[in-house]
Amino acid sequence: xxTGPHIAQIAALVGDPxxxxxxxxxxxxxxxxxxxxxxxxxxxxxTASSHLGKLAEAGLLAQDRQGRHRYYRLAxxxxxxxxxxxMAVAETGPSRYRPHWKGGEALRTARTCYDHLAGRxxxxxxxxxxxxxxxxxxxxxxxxxxxxxxxxTGLGIDLGAAKRGRAFCRPCLDxxxxxxxxxxxxxxxxxxxxxxxxxxxxxxxxxxxxxxxEGKRGLSDAFGxxxxx
Amino acid sequence: xxTGPHIAQIAALVGDPxxxxxxxxxxxxxxxxxxxxxxxxxxxxxTASSHLGKLAEAGLLAQDRQGRHRYYRLAxxxxxxxxxxxMAVAETGPSRYRPHWKGGEALRTARTCYDHLAGRxxxxxxxxxxxxxxxxxxxxxxxxxxxxxxxxTGLGIDLGAAKRGRAFCRPCLDxxxxxxxxxxxxxxxxxxxxxxxxxxxxxxxxxxxxxxxEGKRGLSDAFGxxxxx
DNA sequence: CGATCGCTTCGGGCGCGGTCGAAGCGATTT
DNA sequence: AAATCGCTTCGACCGCGCCCGAAGCGATCG
Numbered sequence: 001x002x003t004g005p006h007i008a009q010i011a012a013l014v015g016d017p018x019x020x021x022x023x024x025x026x027x028x029x030x031x032x033x034x035x036x037x038x039x040x041x042x043x044x045x046x047t048a049s050s051h052l053g054k055l056a057e058a059g060l061l062a063q064d065r066q067g068r069h070r071y072y073r074l075a076x077x078x079x080x081x082x083x084x085x086x087m088a089v090a091e092t093g094p095s096r097y098r099p100h101w102k103g104g105e106a107l108r109t110a111r112t113c114y115d116h117l118a119g120r121x122x123x124x125x126x127x128x129x130x131x132x133x134x135x136x137x138x139x140x141x142x143x144x145x146x147x148x149x150x151x152x153t154g155l156g157i158d159l160g161a162a163k164r165g166r167a168f169c170r171p172c173l174d175x176x177x178x179x180x181x182x183x184x185x186x187x188x189x190x191x192x193x194x195x196x197x198x199x200x201x202x203x204x205x206x207x208x209x210x211x212x213x214e215g216k217r218g219l220s221d222a223f224g225x226x227x228x229x
Numbered sequence: 230x231x232t233g234p235h236i237a238q239i240a241a242l243v244g245d246p247x248x249x250x251x252x253x254x255x256x257x258x259x260x261x262x263x264x265x266x267x268x269x270x271x272x273x274x275x276t277a278s279s280h281l282g283k284l285a286e287a288g289l290l291a292q293d294r295q296g297r298h299r300y301y302r303l304a305x306x307x308x309x310x311x312x313x314x315x316m317a318v319a320e321t322g323p324s325r326y327r328p329h330w331k332g333g334e335a336l337r338t339a340r341t342c343y344d345h346l347a348g349r350x351x352x353x354x355x356x357x358x359x360x361x362x363x364x365x366x367x368x369x370x371x372x373x374x375x376x377x378x379x380x381x382t383g384l385g386i387d388l389g390a391a392k393r394g395r396a397f398c399r400p401c402l403d404x405x406x407x408x409x410x411x412x413x414x415x416x417x418x419x420x421x422x423x424x425x426x427x428x429x430x431x432x433x434x435x436x437x438x439x440x441x442x443e444g445k446r447g448l449s450d451a452f453g454x455x456x457x458x
Numbered sequence: 459c460g461a462t463c464g465c466t467t468c469g470g471g472c473g474c475g476g477t478c479g480a481a482g483c484g485a486t487t488t
Numbered sequence: 489a490a491a492t493c494g495c496t497t498c499g500a501c502c503g504c505g506c507c508c509g510a511a512g513c514g515a516t517c518g
Contacts, residue, residue, distance in 0.1 A: 003253050003404070005246050006319040007312065012244030016506075020237035034465060047507055049466050059322035068464050068515045078321060078402075082314040083236065089311045090235040093288035107232075143372060173307075175232070245476075263495060276477055278496050297485045297494050 013058055014086065018043045019051045023060070023074070023083055027114050028207040031064060031073035040205075080114035084172055084183075091175035106208040108176040109228065110200065113207075116172070116187030117194065121211065121219075121227055123177045125190070128223040135169065137180055142169040144186060152186070155222055157193045159186065242287055243315065247272045248280045252289070252303070252312055257436040258341050260293060260302035269434075309343035313401055313412075320404035335437040337405040338457065339429065342436075345401070345416030346423065350440065350448075350456055352406045354419070357452040364398065366409055371398040373415060381415070384451055386422045388415065 014020055018041040025032060025040040032040075038048030052072055055061040062075040074080055110121035117125070129135040134148030144152070144159070152159060170184030182190065194200050199215030202208075211219070211227045219225045243249055247270040254261060254269040261269075267277030281301055284290040291304040303309055339350035346354070358364040363377030373381070373388070381388060399413030411419065423429050428444035431437075440448070440456045448454045 003316060003319075005249065007253065007315045008244055008246040008249035010244075010315050010319045010322070011240045011242075011249065013240075015237055015239075015241030015244035017234050017237040018506080020234065020240065024232050024236065043506090044508060045465065046467080046509085050506085053466080060318070070465065076321070078314075078318050082311075082318045085307075085311040085314040086236045086239050087232060089289070089307050090232075090239045092305070092307060093239070247476080272476090273478060274495065275479080275497085279476080282496080299495065 010058065010060070010082075013055060013060060014083070016051070017041075018047065019055060022048070022051060022055065022072075023079075025207070026061070026072065026074050027080060027083055027112070028202075029112050029115055030202075031071035033069045033071055037072060074114065077115070084113065087175045088173045106203060106206065106210070110209045110211060111207045112191065112202075112209060113172060113181075113183070116181075116183045116191045117200070117209070118172070118174050118181055119176060119208075121200075121209075121225070122181035122187075123174050123179050124225045124227070125219070125223050126171075126181045128225050129182070132224075135182070135186075137169075137171045137182070142171055142182075142184075144169050152190070155193060156197075157186075157189045159189060239287065239289070239311075242284060242289060243312070245280070246270075247276065248284060251277070251280060251284065251301075252308075254436070255290070255301065255303050256309060256312055256341070256343050257431075258344055259431075260300035262298045262300055266301060303343065306344065313342065316404045317402045320407070335432060335435065335439075339438045339440060340436045341420065341431075341438060342401060342410075342412070345410075345412045345420045346429070346438070347401070347403050347410055348405060348437075350429075350438075350454070351410035351416075352403050352408050353454045353456070354448070354452050355400075355410045357454050358411070361453075364411070364415075366398075366400045366411070371400055371411075371413075373398050381419070384422060385426075386415075386418045388418060 014023060021041040022037045025037060034048060034052055035045060037052065038045045041048055041051065043051075052061065052063075056063055056072070056075075059075055060079050061072050064071045064073070108119055110117065110119040112118065113122075116122070126135070126137065129148060130137055132147075132151075134145055134151050136143050136145065149159060169182070169186045171180035172183035172187070173179075174181045181187070194215070197214070197218055198212055199218045200209040200211055203210055216227060219227060243252060250270040251266045254266060263277060263281055264274060266281065267274045270277055270280065272280075281290065281292075285292055285301070285304075288304055289308050290301045293300045293302070303312075337348055339346065339348040341347065342351075345351070355364070355366065358377060359366055361376075361380075363374055363380050365372050365374065378388060398411070398415045400409035401412035401416070402408075403410045410416070423444070426443070426447055427441055428447045429438040429440055432439055445456055448456060
């Protein structure tokens with residue numbers, strides 16, 4: 001059996017706390033500079049540089065030079081999916097050491113998960129869409145109904161790229177809620193639209209997102225979801 | 230950002246070559262004894278025992294004592310999914326060191342992937358089902374059509390547990406073919422049935438499976454698939 | 459053009475963890 | 489009851505790789 005060593009190479013890269021923090025930070029979906037990532041990782045810039053080099057060389061990260069800054073981002077959605085799945089396992093394990101941490105509540109409430117929304121907000125949206133018969137979600141896949149397509153299109157969410165009405169609709173296990181939320185192309189489009197409309201905005205130095213005043217109205221109108229504080 | 234350390238814990242476990250080999254071996258879907266796993270990992274029984282203890286404590290493995298043997302297996306499908314996703318990343322990376330290894334050809338031809346079939350055989354089956362309009366597969370999800378349900382049911386594949394006709398149908402990126410094959414409940418049921426009918430049988434000490442003579446006939450009749458040697 | 463900034467490279471220190479030999483423990487066999 | 493077997497625990501060794509200080513390099517700015 002030879003796939004072992006291959007997956008070990010990748011997993012070992014993710015297995016270092018500093019690098020894992022880097023990857024977690026990049027799960028926010030934005031490209032970040034080396035310094036920012038060093039801060040998130042809690043190490044000095046030189047150490048971070050070493051880690052970033054390894055991650056990039058292995059093809060987990062892509063880099064864009066821009067002036068004297070160097071922006072790093074996840075190299076592909078595949079990497080995001082991998083991190084999601086590792087998180088899912090990490091959160092379902094036995095009562096690991098899991099202290100209450102400041103800012104954790106904000107993350108649990110609403111955050112981005114690579115390219116879509118996650119947290120209580122996202123789970124509530126998914127529940128609402130399911131309850132209204134706009135989306136069908138099961139453990140391994142999902143689909144958007146005709147009524148759902150109409151509704152989402154009405155919200156300005158373009159699903160043209162998603163083929164033949166069944167759309168790229170995928171459940172993603174929410175690590176904080178332990179229930180599925182909407183991922184895939186539908187989740188991503190919904191996330192983009194929510195930012196466009198100013199319903200949510202990013203919280204500094206975090207993957208967390210905050211629901212704005214318009215957001216409360218908009219989400220209530222669109223999905224009947226009333227975000228908790 | 231605090232999810233970093235959590236995923237690092239899990240990833241670090243997978244990141245050791247010996248442990249990765251253990252997990253790879255268990256991706257075959259069967260429970261294996263500690264000694265067998267030690268052999269697969271290429272370490273002594275004491276070392277393997279240490280690794281197995283850590284994996285079990287972290288909730289990645291489950292153990293069943295049976296007499297003086299102790300059988301280990303993946304603790305949940307979630308773990309299998311995680312390993313799949315890591316493999317997918319590992320195989321799409323840059324030209325990693327990837328020598329030709331004996332037995333590799335057999336694995337590329339057909340193997341089990343935790344609970345479903347993978348390799349050229351599985352990709353061919355998926356292609357055939359898609360071409361016949363029995364299954365629709367996209368990057369993030371899939372569904373079984375009415376005609377597909379009828380066809381699979383006719384083969385004795387029970388999809389009763391899969392709800393409302395859309396079934397748990399999921400694509401799984403095949404690391405050797407780099408194209409999707411059928412996973413999820415449908416893939417698992419199909420795999421079970423293939424073993425029941427004697428179409429395929431396990432190869433000793435490997436995740437590879439061999440297509441039997443009946444298998445060639447059966448697969449040809451059922452899907453129009455002619456397995457290469 | 460010198461100063462500053464962002465990032466990387468180099469070098470050395472140090473700790474964590476994988477490894478195996480030896481011994482212990484419980485189940486099974488004769 | 490003694491011998492064997494499968495597996496785990498203990499103890500010690502040792503090497504990999506994470507880490508940071510110092511220096512180098514390229515871009516930007518005054």
